[in-house]
Amino acid sequence: MKDAAELILRSRRVVTPEGERPADVAVADGVITAVRPYDSAVPDGARLTDLGADVLLPGLVDTHVHINDPGRTEWEGFATATAAAAAGGITTLVDMPLNSIPPTTTTAHLTVKQDTARGRVHTDVGFWGGAVPGNLKDLQPLHDAGVFGFKCFLLPSGVDEFPQLSPDGLADALTELTRFDGLLIVHAEDPGLIDGAPRRGGPRYADFLASRPRAAEDTAIAGLIALAERLGARVHVLHLSSSGALPLIAAAKRSGVRVTVETCPHFLTLTAEEVPDGATEFKCCPPIREAANQDLLWQALADGTIDCVVSDHSPSTVDLKNRDTGDFATAxxxxxxxxxxxxxxWTEARRRGHTVADVARWMSTGPARLAGLTAKGAVAEGHDADFAVLAPEETFTVDPAHLHHRNPITAYAGKTLHGVVRSTWLRGEPVARDGRVTGEPAGRLIERPAGGS
Known part of the structure; x- marks a missing residue:
């Protein structure tokens, strides 16, 4: 009911769609019922939580998470992944269709995923479907079953049960998706350019970086945009690391091609120059690139060429990272x-002069828009009462042993970061405080809204 209130969250710094301001946020039945002037009278029967100068943000939405459950739960699982998400201010995530066994390429496999997750999640969780050779007939049923879109690879994915699409297979999949306006999300690296790049094993990061050239991303994205323009299809470029593709993406957007793009925290905060040889915890594909490349990614975030920032959390067991040998080629x-x-x-954004509101736009509002989640991603009347509470100027040093990730390995180990997540709220109830989940899993399994994404 409009203006009803069971809970008032008060802060001198509330990030709303109109910007940051002091406000009282009223919540009832898990929904924001009003954003009121700061220090308004508390309605009878409502409880007040005064956050002081901590920033009240919309709960983060992470649309790129590999949970790997079932089948590779020793890499990560729904319980551990969503606990980590909640501790980090994330209230909604969308699980990738690969690295679990089975992959989410049929409705039967989707049911297995849902049954595995049900009752074990601390955040809301949705699912992407997969587009692989031979499953064209499964795309419409998966869409009807509520997946948010379909992921494909243009080169080997790293797991045999999720093969890549050929150029013809990509065109066929996009043609099929245009029948019901489905979204294709693409790992865009050109396989020919990757195959032709220098390939040397061993611990030198420079050798690994040379094996995944920027041209491979740029060429694949150019081809994807051309195909999307010809077919009128919706496409999304995953984990952009190459700044070389940005002019093409910007031009495509200006001309009306339905293309969106994400980048990831590691591309915005880590640089090739700082990766020690043998430090395979920094390996990802596409790779962390040079500082000059990173500067251009930040510019593209600022001007809207890049739509959102999501984690691409892609964990594994420690042994698969080859920490004993430091071999980047096989890690x-x-x-x-x-x-x-x-x-x-936030640590890098504040250094570059951006605001907490900018970060909320990139990590909450943007991903929610990508997934069509109209009730997520904003502190606004009628939205779900999902919040992250951040102490933006406090610092901490990353200790992998204190993270909820199943395996204690991260490229951020030992780094001092700004921004302590005080608490995370899902539908008006706290699900994490001070880095720890607060109770039994309270998340829900969610589907693509009717008419969305």
């Missing part, structure tokens, strides 16, 4: 950062 590629994305991005 698993993925950065574990689910609990750390907000402080990592």
């Amino acid at each position: 698993w590629g993925g950065i574990s950062s689910l609990q750390l994305g907000l402080p990592a991005v």
Whole structure:
């Protein structure tokens, strides 16, 4: 009911769609019923939580998370991933369709995923479907079952049960998706350019970086944009690391091509120059690139060419990272950062003169828009009462042993970051405080809204 209130969250710094301001946020039945002037009279029967100068943000939405459950739960699982997410200010995440066994490529496999997750999640959780060779007939049923869109690879994914699409397969999948306006999200690296790049094993990060050239991303994205323009399809570029593709993406957006793009905290906060040889915890594909490249990614965030920032949390067991040998060529590629994305991005954003409201736009509002989650991503009347409470000027040093990630390995180990997540609220109830979940899993399994994404 409009203006009803069971809970008032008061802060001198509330991030709303109109900007940051002092406010009282009224909540009833898990929904924001009003954003009131600061220090308003508390309605009879409502409880007041005064956050002081801590910033009240919309709960983060992370649309790129590899949970790997079932099948590779020793890498990560729904319980551990969502605990880490909640501790890091994330209230909604969307699980990627691969690295679990089975992959989410049929409705039967989706049911397995949902049954595995049900009752074990501390945040709301939705699911992407997969587009792989031979499952064209499964795309419409998966869409109807509520997946948020479909992921594909243009080169080997790293796991045999999720093969890549050929150029013809990509065109076929996009053609099928245009029938019901489905969204294709794409790992865009050109396989020919990757195959032709220098390939040397061993611990030198420079050798690994040379094996994943920027041209591979740029060429694949150019081809994807051209195909989307020809078919009128909706496409999303995953984990952009190459600044070379930015002019093409910006031009495509101006001309009306339906393309969106994300980047990740590690591309915005870590640089190739700082990666020690043998430090395979920094390996991901596409790779962390040079500082000059990073500067251009930040410019593209500021001007809207990049739509959102999401984690691409892609964990593995410690042994698969080859920490004993430091061999980048054969180590698993993925950065574990689910609990750390907000402080990592805020640390660099504040250094570059951006605001907490900017970070909320990139890490909450933007991903919610990508997924069509109209009730998420904003502190506004009628939205879910999902919040992250941040002490923006407090610092902490990352200790992997204190993270909820199943495996204690992260590229952020030992880094001092600004921004301590005080608490995380899901539908008006606290689900994490001071880095720890507060009770039994309270998250829900969610589906693509009717008419959304």
